[in-house]
Amino acid sequence: MLKKLNDYLYRLPKTGKMQVEGLIIASEKLLPALYRDESLKQLQNAASLPGVYRAVYGMPDLHEGFGLPIGGVMATVLPEGLISAGAVGMDINCGVRLLTTPFLAEEISRERLAELIKAIEKYVPAGVGKKNWEKEVRSLLPKVLLKGARALLEEGYGFAEDLNKIEEGGVLAGAEIKALSETALSRGAEGLGTLGGGNHFIEVQVVAEVRRWEVAQSFGLYPGMLCLMVHTGSRGLGHQVCTDYTEILYKAGPKYNVSVPVKGLAAVPFSSPEGQRYYQAMLASANFAYANRQLITHYLRQVFKSYLGDGKLDLVYDLAHNIAKEEYHDGIKVLVHRKGATRALPAGHRENLPQFREIGQPVLIPGSMGTKSYVLRATSNISLTFNSLNHGAGRSMSRKASLKNLTVSEVKKALGDVILNEKVEYVRDEAPQAYKDIDLVIEAVVGAGLAEVVAVLKPLAVIKGKD
Numbered sequence: 001m002l003k004k005l006n007d008y009l010y011r012l013p014k015t016g017k018m019q020v021e022g023l024i025i026a027s028e029k030l031l032p033a034l035y036r037d038e039s040l041k042q043l044q045n046a047a048s049l050p051g052v053y054r055a056v057y058g059m060p061d062l063h064e065g066f067g068l069p070i071g072g073v074m075a076t077v078l079p080e081g082l083i084s085a086g087a088v089g090m091d092i093n094c095g096v097r098l099l100t101t102p103f104l105a106e107e108i109s110r111e112r113l114a115e116l117i118k119a120i121e122k123y124v125p126a127g128v129g130k131k132n133w134e135k136e137v138r139s140l141l142p143k144v145l146l147k148g149a150r151a152l153l154e155e156g157y158g159f160a161e162d163l164n165k166i167e168e169g170g171v172l173a174g175a176e177i178k179a180l181s182e183t184a185l186s187r188g189a190e191g192l193g194t195l196g197g198g199n200h201f202i203e204v205q206v207v208a209e210v211r212r213w214e215v216a217q218s219f220g221l222y223p224g225m226l227c228l229m230v231h232t233g234s235r236g237l238g239h240q241v242c243t244d245y246t247e248i249l250y251k252a253g254p255k256y257n258v259s260v261p262v263k264g265l266a267a268v269p270f271s272s273p274e275g276q277r278y279y280q281a282m283l284a285s286a287n288f289a290y291a292n293r294q295l296i297t298h299y300l301r302q303v304f305k306s307y308l309g310d311g312k313l314d315l316v317y318d319l320a321h322n323i324a325k326e327e328y329h330d331g332i333k334v335l336v337h338r339k340g341a342t343r344a345l346p347a348g349h350r351e352n353l354p355q356f357r358e359i360g361q362p363v364l365i366p367g368s369m370g371t372k373s374y375v376l377r378a379t380s381n382i383s384l385t386f387n388s389l390n391h392g393a394g395r396s397m398s399r400k401a402s403l404k405n406l407t408v409s410e411v412k413k414a415l416g417d418v419i420l421n422e423k424v425e426y427v428r429d430e431a432p433q434a435y436k437d438i439d440l441v442i443e444a445v446v447g448a449g450l451a452e453v454v455a456v457l458k459p460l461a462v463i464k465g466k467d
Contacts, residue, residue: 001035001040002024002031002034002040006448007027007028007447008025008026008027008443008444008445008447008448009023009024009025009026010023010024010031011024012024012040012043012044012047012058014047015044016044016048017048017261018044018047018048019047019048019049019050019051019052020047020052020053020055020056021047021055021056022040022043022044022047022055022056022057022058023055023057023058023384023385024040024043024057024058024062025057025058025059025060025385025390025444025445025448025450026058026060026062026444027060027440027443027444027447029437029440030060030436030440030441030444033063033394033396033436034058034062036396037063037064037398038064038069039058039062039064039069039070039071040058042064042065042067042068042069042072043058043062043068043069043072045067045260045261045262045265046067046068046069046072046074046087046265048261049074049076049082049084049260049265049267050082050258051076051077051080051081051082052074052075052076052082053075053076053081053329053334054075054329054330054386056073057072057073057074057385057386057388058071058072058073059071059072059073059340059341059385059389059390059391059394059445060390060394060436060440060441060444060445061340061390061391061392061393061394061436061441062394063394063395063396065089065339065340066086066089066090066242067084067085067086067087067089067246067262067264067265067266067339068084068086068087068089068264068265068337068339069339069340070089070339070340070391070395071339071340071341071390071391071394072087072337072339072340072341073336073337073338073339073341073385073388074087074337074339075327075329075334075335075336075337075386076270076334076335076337077332077333077334078270078271078326078333078334078335079269079270079271079333080269080270080271081269081270081334081335082258082267082268082269082270082275083249083267083268083270083275083278083324083335083337084249084260084265084266084267084337085241085242085246085249085266085278085282086242086246086263086264086265086266087265087267087324087337087339088242088282088322088323088324088337088339089242089321089322089339089340090238090239090242090243090322091233091234091235091238091239091322092233092234092237092238092241092282092285092289092323093233093234093238093285093286093288093289093290093320093321093322093323094200094231094232094233094234094238094320094321094322095167095231095233095289095290095293095318095319095320095321095342096229096230096231096319096321096342096364096366096391097230097231097293097296097315097317097318097319097364098227098228098229098230098315098317098318098364098375099227099228099230099297099300099313099314099315100220100221100226100227100313100314100316101226101227101228101304101310101312101313102310102312103225103226103308103310104225104226105224105225105226105460106224107226108226108308110417110419112307112308113204113419113460113461114419114461115307116204116303116304116307116308117204117419117421117461118421119303119306119307120202120299120300120303120463121421121463123299123300123302123303124193124194124195124202124296124299124300124463125193125194125195125465126194126195126196126200126202126421126463126464126465134193137192137193137295138189138190138192140152140155140192140291141185141188141189141192141288142177144192144287144288144291145175145177145180145188145284145287145288146175146177146284146287147171147287148170148171148172148286148287148288148290148291149162149163149166149171149287149290149291149293149294149318150163150169150170150171151171151287151291152291152294152295152298153294157294157295157298158294158297158298161315162294162315164353164354164355165315165316165317165318165353165355166290166294166317166318167317167319167320167343167353167361168290168320169353170294170318171287171290172283172286172287173283174279174280174283175280175281175283175284175286176280176281176283176284179277179278179280179281179284180237180241180281180284181240181241181244183240183244184236184237184240184241184244184281185237187235187236187237187239187240188234188235188236188237188288190236191234191236191237191292192235192288192291192292192295193292193295193296193299194232194235194292195230195232195296195465196232196233196235196465197464198430199231199430200232200233200464200465201229201230201231201366201369201462201463201464202228202229202230202231202296202300202462202463203228203229203231203366203373203459203461203463204226204227204419204459204460204461204462205226205229205373205457205458205459205460206224206225206226206227206457206458206460207221207222207223207224207225207455207456207457208223208372208456208458209223209455209456210223210454210455210456211452211453211454211455211456212377212452212453212454212455215359215360215377215454216454216455218359219316219317219362219375219454219455220314220316221316221375221454221455226460227316227457228300228313229364229366229373229457230293230296230297230300231366232289232292232293232296233289233292233321233322234285234286234288234289234292235288235289235292237285237288238285238288238289238322241278241281241282241284241285244281245274245277245278245281246263246264246266247266248274248277248278249266249267249268249275250263250266252268252272252274253266253267253268256268256269256272270335279324282323282324286320286323289320290320293318297313297315300313301313316362316364316375317361317362317364319342319343319361319362319363319364320338320342320343321338321339321340321341321342321391322338322339322340323337323338324336324337324338325338325343327351327386327387329383329386329387334386336386336388338388340390340391340392340394341388341389341390341391342363342364342388342389342390342391343387343388344361344363344378344388344389344450344451345360345361345378345382346360346377346378346379346380346382346387347359347360347377347380348360348380349387359377360377360378361377361378362375362376362377362454363375363376363377363378363389363451365389365390365391365392365438365441366392366393367392367393367432367435367438367459368392368393368430368432368435368438369415369420369430369431369459369462369464370414370415370416370418370431370432370459370462371393371432371435371438371459372438372439372456372457372458372459373438373456373457373459374438374442374453374455374456374457375453375454375455375456375457376389376442376446376451376452376453376454377451377452377454378450378451379449379450379451379452381448381449381450382450382451385450389445389450389451390441390445392435392438392441393435393436393437393438393441394435394436395434395435395436396434396435396436397433397435399429399434400429401434402428402429402430402431402434406428406431406433406434408428410433411427411428411431411432414431414432414433415431415432418459418460418462419460419461419462420461420462420464421461421462421463427464430464
């Protein structure tokens with residue numbers, strides 16, 4: 001099915017109703033996983049939507065999802081191009097934030113680290129259905145939906161300089177509360193400041209290797225430094241928005257003569273009333289996610305100050321996955337859907353935040369539970385993929401298969417010395433064996449000429465929540 005163009009780029013040829021071809025960033029070692037699930041078929045479906053522009057793209061972490069595969073990128077030409085809730089995903093703005101600490105990893109004993117993890121758990125509820133403990137935060141929901149992380153800074157949850165290192169400054173204009181259902185609003189009020197379950201995590205890491213010294217220093221990263229990585233998003237709010245609008249867009253499609261191959265790709269013209277309402281709801285959900293990671297950062301700073309005497313945690317960067325953005329590519333205004341993919345702006349790009357304009361933004365690529373994570377920098381070749389990179393390692397085994405096939409002892413062996421807050425049996429579906437090899441994934445994007453490695457982060461302790 002795939003045609004090899006070079007060692008790290010494969011073409012998915014146009015067949016049937018496909019309007020454009022597919023381009024996959026991969027390698028020979030990553031290909032078998034693509035043929036074990038429906039991800040390539042889902043890319044074909046996306047390529048069949050009316051008005052899809054140039055090509056649909058698969059990142060090296062590509063795997064089966066809802067509608068567009070996770071690790072998929074799709075653009076439509078505006079203003080008449082389509083918008084699809086399923087092509088954005090359930091967890092809108094499920095993103096990653098990296099924080100540096102004033103400590104070296106060698107200064108914190110394993111015992112002290114275990115105590116720290118327990119303390120963080122008290123502040124940041126983890127697991128499906130968990131609610132925030134600070135009830136007064138719930139009243140901030142309307143402000144958060146409209147103003148994102150900025151709303152929390154106005155209430156004292158963070159520092160002004162944080163906004164300078166959050167994608168889009170931590171707020172997306174155009175959100176509308178009235179575009180959200182009462183169910184979505186209810187789920188949002190309880191979820192602010194919580195981690196969630198699944199692949200969400202808080203990880204204590206050490207900068208194990210620096211490969212581009214000048215760039216790493218500009219990002220504030222040094223060898224041996226203790227860091228924190230946070231991966232979470234819009235929680236039940238975003239999930240409800242996707243659920244609500246998949247139904248709305250699916251029912252509305254026929255009146256705009258839009259036919260979709262599967263319900264998960266339900267879509268309508270971006271300029272239509274339904275399309276605009278979904279976009280407004282998506283923006284509100286994305287703002288919630290920025291605020292969620294900001295509030296969690298506030299809690300982490302409190303824990304570090306209480307337990308280690310210094311809460312100066314500096315933000316390296318905060319970036320979004322699962323989002324649709326209006327952008328210009330090839331001089332054309334398009335709507336780029338990134339599902340399990342992240343925007344990666346190279347040096348010189350005008351949309352970079354000021355401090356990253358000359359050097360390029362940090363691109364944060366977490367591995368799986370217990371494996372390395374990477375900090376990358378995009379090259380000028382990133383325009384090939386609409387300035388997009390993968391968001392992680394990507395699953396190679398379904399959750400159901402992981403629970404069926406992986407034993408507790410196998411997972412413990414894979415984790416090695418990494419401290420885990422939960423009992424291993426509760427998170428076997430997040431085991432390293434259930435994911436692609438992050439080193440092979442990074443090799444693919446570097447080999448394809450899309451990015452370079454700035455630093456490698458090694459996990460020391462992980463907080464996960466039960467599903």
